[in-house]
Each structure stands twice: as structure tokens, then as C-alpha cells.
Amino acid sequence: MTVDGYPREHPGEQVLTALTADDIDTFRAAVRGDIVFPDDESYDDARRVWNGLINRYPALVVRCSGVADIIEAVAFARRHEVPVAVRGGGHSVAGHSTCDGGIVIDLSPMDGVRVNPKERTVRVQGGATVGDLDHETQVFGLAVPGGGASDTGIAGLTLGGGLGHLSRKYGLTCDNLQSVNVVTADGEVVTASQNQNEDLFWALRGGGGNFGVVTSFEFRCHEVGPDIATCFIGYSHEEATEVLRYFRSYAADAPEEVTLTAAYARVPELPEFPEAVWGDPGLAIFGAFAGEPAAGEQEFQKFRDVAEPLVDLSGTMPYTDFQSRDDAFNPPGRHNYWNSLYLNELSDGAIDQIVAAGERAPSVYSNVGVMQLGGRISQVDPGQTAFVHRDAPFLFTVDAIWDDPVETEENIAWAQESIEDMREFTSRGPYVNLSGVHEEGEELLRSIYGTNYQRLTEVKAEYDPTNLFDHTRNIEPAS
Template identity: 45%
Template sequence: MNSPALEQLRAALRGQLVTPADAEYDTVRRVFNAMIDRRPALIVRCLNTADVLAALAHAREEGLPVAVRGGGHSIAGHGTCDGGLLIDMSLMRAVHVDPARRTVRAQAGATLGDVDRESQVHGLAVPSGQVSETGIAGLTLSGGMGMLQRKYGLTCDNLLSVDMVTVNGELVTANAEQNTELFWAVRGGGGNFGVVTSFEYRAHPVGPMMLAGIVAHPVEEAAAVLEFLHEQIADTPDELSTDVVFLRVPRLEFFPEEHQGRPVVAFFLRYAGDVEDGWEVVRRFREFGEPLIDAIAPMPLVHVQSMLDPANPRDHQQYWTSEFLPRFGPAERETVARIGADLPSPETVMQVIPFDAEPTRIPADATAFAHREESWLIHIVGQWANPAENDRCRSWVRDAGAQLRAFGTGAAYLNLLSGDEADMRVNAFWSDDRLRRLAEVKAQYDPDNLLRFNHNIPPAPAPAKDER
């Protein structure tokens, strides 16, 4: 392990080199999904761009494949690997806000919480996901969905620029003016093209207070709740994010004690506008039927964005699936309601997310993120504490996924899939034309597929000699 090359790498770093011989190796190699137990040969915990360059040079010289980790939240385990070199960006998490230009620059190890916290100092928000410890990097590169998407689009739709180190050690900036094909590819094409060191985003005036919370009904009423959402969504202003969530009422003070632990189906409402206007917009969801719990209140945006954190602890086994359904008619709703009434563990959650409004108004070829059709994203967050439950719960999620797939087109949101599915679904997410275009970009920036622990796009083959 202490070869001269390794000592040279260690000496070149401002950050830390962690090998299997180090005491902290087992802590540092852990990722969010406790089901993933991989052992990289080396972990480089980068503190700056020079560290990334040194790590990539070592990987090239030693012929090691490279995994890249931001927040470590990839359920598929793409933020680690067996035997390769892991570039861990999680110590690089500075965020700088330019309030005059309404832009936010975040280092690639920043979490959603880091970005929200700094942006809110200036009353701004970058559209992102909904659990504050998720990494901005993996989320942005493969799309990025969350409560502001109906109004402002996906996270990748708000990306203005990336700074990246290529596997050959070149520093590139990709934006609307420079390296435009790469800029197209990093907005949905995942971590295929290089190691991003920082992202620059467009931010929007939202907060600091928002109206948010859940209105929950007994799970037996799921069919009626889903039908109501289906009827209402077209007339719902873009400012309102209205998912339906199947869950057990969290054991949190916020909820009445007598309902904690009970399976419910809930409107999960978040209004990204003036709080007074919000009360009027959410009224019809609060007046529907006879809710068991009506827990809507004004609260700071950063609380809204971390509301689901307690339901997503780090030490759980995770097996997820997702499916975009083009229609959400009676047969689809009945299937979703049946699945949601029978979740395999107290921690498992299913989310029904209308995919409409701003993300569907953006032209399909503007970004590599391929799915722009109005549809319904069904996301099963299979999670449980005890590894002895893995076989039973995983089979349940697979079976539920197969039932949903019967109504789908094969398109899934790749960021919400476990490893076996994530690999299979890459081709279904992109059309042949788009895959070819992505493969060309991959061939330009990573021709040997050094970066392969991701939603992998094999590089286009080099043209034969007589075609050159």
C-alpha cells in the first residue's frame, strides 16, 4: 500500500488520503444507503481543484477506475466502488451567493441544506430536492426535482455553469457560451463526463417564510384523495407543490400523538409565494373530505426543506424504484392506492408527484434530461432498519415496481432507482438519438470510461480510419 506513487499522491494533497489501513476507512467509505458496502482501494478527500487533479493523475497512472462522491446519497451506490479510486468531494461545500445577479455558486460537495441556508440569507432559493443532506452534485447532474419545480423547473434547468476537471487533467468551464455540448450533457447526463468542482445556479426570490405541511386522510381513502388531486392539478397555480404521500404519521411533536405511527395518505403542500395568498390556494385541499390531520403552517423555507430529514436516517437499508406514468386514470389510481395501503415496512414511503408545469414547458432537446412530457412520477422509497428484512422488502418493492411499469413507458427518474434497475433503465430513459449524442460527448471527455460508476453512457467508438 505504501508504494512510491502513493506517497507521491499523499504528499501532493492538501486533503486526505484514506486507505484500507487507516482507522477511519470504514467511516469514510460509508454512503447513505446502508445496503451498499463497497471497499474502494483508495479514497481521496479533496479540499481543492489541485487535489482533484492529483487524484485523477494517480488513477490514470495506476489504471484505477474512478468513483466520485458528493453527498453520498445515490441509492444505487454510485458514490463509491469496489477496488477503484474514490474522489470524495464532501469536504468542498462552500456556497457563494451574488444577490445582485441572483446567482449561487456551490462547490460540488455542498448539500441542498448548505445551498438553501446561504441563499436564504438573501431571500433567494435554488430549486432542488427535499432532504437537506442530499448532495447537490448527483442531484443536479441527473435532473433535480423538488418543491419549486412547478414554478421554476428542475435543478438542472437552473444550472448556469459548471467548472469541471476532465479525466485527462484539463480544467473546463461549460455554460451557454463555452463548451456548449458539454453543458447540454451535464444537465441530465449524470456524472459521466468529468469531476465537477463547482456549480453555478440561477436563484429565485422565495421565502424566508412559506406555507407548508400535510393534510392527511386515512389510507383507506386513498382512491378519493388521488382522484381529487388528479382533478385539481390543472387549476393549481405553479407556486403550489402538491404531492400525495403514503406514509405512517411520523412520531414527531408536530403531529397529534393519537395518530403517530398510523398509515395515512396525505397531501404534501408547499406554497412558494406570499403566505397570505397561500392560505387561499391550499383551502380546497384542506376542505376536501374530513382530514385526520391538518398540519399546515407558515414556516421558514429551510425548515420546509428539511422537514423530511427525520424520515430519512442514514443507517437504513434502502431499495427504491420510480416510474413516470403518462396517464393517471382510474386503473392507475386504483393500483397506486392498493400499493400504498400495503407498504412493507413502517419506514417505507410512496410519493405521487405531478410532473407538469415548468419542467414540461422546456423544449425536450434543451438539456440531456430527457423526460419532458406531462406525467405522474410514482416514487417508492423502500426503507427499513433490519437487514434480515432485505429479501422480503426488496421483493415487495420489485413487485410493486412491476405493477407500476405495466402503465409506464419504461421511463423512470434515474436518480430514484436502486443499482440493478438504474443500470437497466439508462437506455429506456434516453432515445437512441439522445444516447448517441451523449456517447459522443462521453467519447470526447472520458474516452476510456474511467468514470463508470454512474448512469453509465459508454463512449461512442472512435471512427474507423477510413471514416476520419
């Protein structure tokens, strides 16, 4: 039997056969959420993740209904020495939210959001998405910065730092974190904040899912919306170099309210775009203005004056509509390989390389991009949180996206080659949430965390000394 063209094999069956009926029955009785096994009808749906490139077969998937289920799942994995992967509510492009032959602790049923408008705070469960969060906070004209798509998971986004359309004005998602509740490797429930378990709180702001299962996040909110000025201006590929050079000069002293990205890609076959240019290569400048919409519309006019746009989807729109606008560009099930590098500068040579990489993309869905950083991001000391690349002015990104599994090798090779070619222009590593799929090792981790790496290994040794939570961009505990 096959699933999606892949041989159906269950590496987890060996784990299951090592367990007694009493082991399974005891676990079932202790958990209120659903437990999905390989022979269940819902197994193939339960094991799949958003990224079609990832095809793994866990022994069981625990769809947790609450914190008690998480504690039981962690205890079960520890007691029976089986691999553990934790799934939030979103993409998990690198595939860390699933595993072969282990237990997936699935938080996606835990998607509650509770807003305190008086205090301008919000409590978000670990399985919620950006869309879930925005839906509730916008009732009160509030938002938490982070994410560029509504189906992004809040947990992974925050634990990796959290870049988004409001970052230059209000910081990273993790910069707005006030406290978290965590189930640790020994099954203890702890709260981490500036005043409790401070070392854990430090590590969770950028250090990924290495330190436990975060069951809920409390964020500080900001007044945003309900309407926001947005930018999406597309140019022909002949104009790409000139527009990128203007983007560089504009970013040098742009107001903090502006967070923009330049992306080189092919025009998607979507009704929002003129059919005459479907499939043509080009450059898009997109983002938002975190301030009065009229001021934002005036600011984005500058990009219309650089070159004649092919398409202009800019305008004032509801914040929730803007946050979900990119969802249609990359639906679930496609194959994805995403990587990145922080740039020291956006030199002419780097711009030429970006355009060349975009021209070579083997898939019509793929893109290369440059995100404008700085602003509030750079005003936080690099040692204040685990997220270290505070002073980088730009982030270069490569998104390889394709449909046919036969094209996997070609597309990943293009993405990796594009990253290697850009290393000439930077001494930095990647953003942890965009750091490849199969890559691993201490060298990569040191490039991600820099001077914060050693401290992260020490926090890991304190909260997860046996490395139970190793299905992450894994930081091993200090010896």
C-alpha cells in the same frame, strides 16, 4: 473481524499491494486533503455512505480540499488503472459514490457557497448540500429550486435533473444552471456553459456524473422566502382513493406556484404526529407554494375540504425549516431502495395500484408516492437538456426503507414488484436519481434518456472515451 455484521474484507488491498511505496508517497505529497487507507482508524467512517444498504470497501478515499486534489486523484486512477467513484455531499442512494477496490474522490469537504445578490446568482462547490445552499441564499431572500431534504447533495441532484418543491414555478435544478467547472478524465479543467463546451453543458443537465468531476456549479436564483406557505395534510387510508382522485383533477390546472406530492405511507412515530395514529396507513399531500404565503394558504385549503384530515402540519414557515423538515423521516444508516416511473396519466387503475402497493409495504418506513410535474418543467424542449421526460404529468415513486439487513430481500422485492405493476400505466422509464440500485444496462438507460440517449453516448466518447467515470448510471462512449 466484522463491521456492522458484515465480513471485513478489503478488495482494495490487492490494488494497494500492486503499488510501490514511491507511488503512495508521491500521491500523498501531491494531495493536501486527507487520504484514508483501509488500515486507518477513520476508514470505516470514510467508506460509509448515507444508504445503509451500500457496503463497499474502496482501496482509498481522497477527501479533496480543492480542485488540485481532484486533478491528482483522477491522474492517479488513470495512471494505475483503478476504479473511480466520485462522492458529492449527499445521499447516493444507488451507491454510485463508492466502489470496491478503487479510489473514492470525496468532494464533501468542498462545501463552499458564494452568493452574488446583485446578479442573483450563486456559486456552489461540488460537495455542498441543499442545506448548505439554502443557508447562504436565504440570507438574501433567494433560493435555487431543487431537493426535498436538506441533506441532499447539490451535485447528484443537479446532474440528474433536480426535482423539488419549487420545480413547477422555477424549473428543475439543472434548468437554473448557468455554468460548471469540470475536471475531465484527462485531468483538464474546463468550464461548460451555453457559450463554452456547449455539448458538455447539455449533457451535464440530466446526464449524471458520466462526463467528469464537477467541482463547482453556478446557478440563477429566485426570490423565495424567508417565509413560504407549505402543505402537509394527512388522511386515513379509507380516504386515500378519493383524495388521490381529487389530486389528479386539481393537478390538471393547478397554478405553477404549487408543487405537490401525494404519498401513501404509515404515520411515523414522531412527535409532530398524534400518537393515536402512529403506525396507521394513510395518505399525505405535501408541498409548497412559490408565491405570496397568504395565497398559498388559501390554495391549500382546497385539500382540507376534500376529506377530514387526520393531521394537518401545513402553515407558513421559514423556507429553510421547510426544506429540512423531511430529514427526520429517514436518517442516515437505514437501508434504502428507491425507484420510479414517469406516468402518462394518473388513471383510476393507477390510483388503485398505488393504494394497493402502499398497503403491501413490508416496512413501516416505506412509501409510494406521486409527484405533480408540469409547469415550468414542461416548458423546456426535451432536446434542450439531457433531461428528456419534460411532458410527463406525474412521477410515481417507490421508497423502500428498512433497518434490519435480514429484511433486505423482502423489501427490494416489494419495491420492484410495485414498479412492475405500474408499467401497465406508462410507456416511460424512471427519473435517473430514483432508478433502483443494482439495475443496469442499455435498455434502462434508453428508458431514462429516450431520444437524447445517442447524443449522450457521443458526448461521453468526447470527454471520457475510456469510460473512467463508470461508477454512475453509466453511459458507455459511442464507438
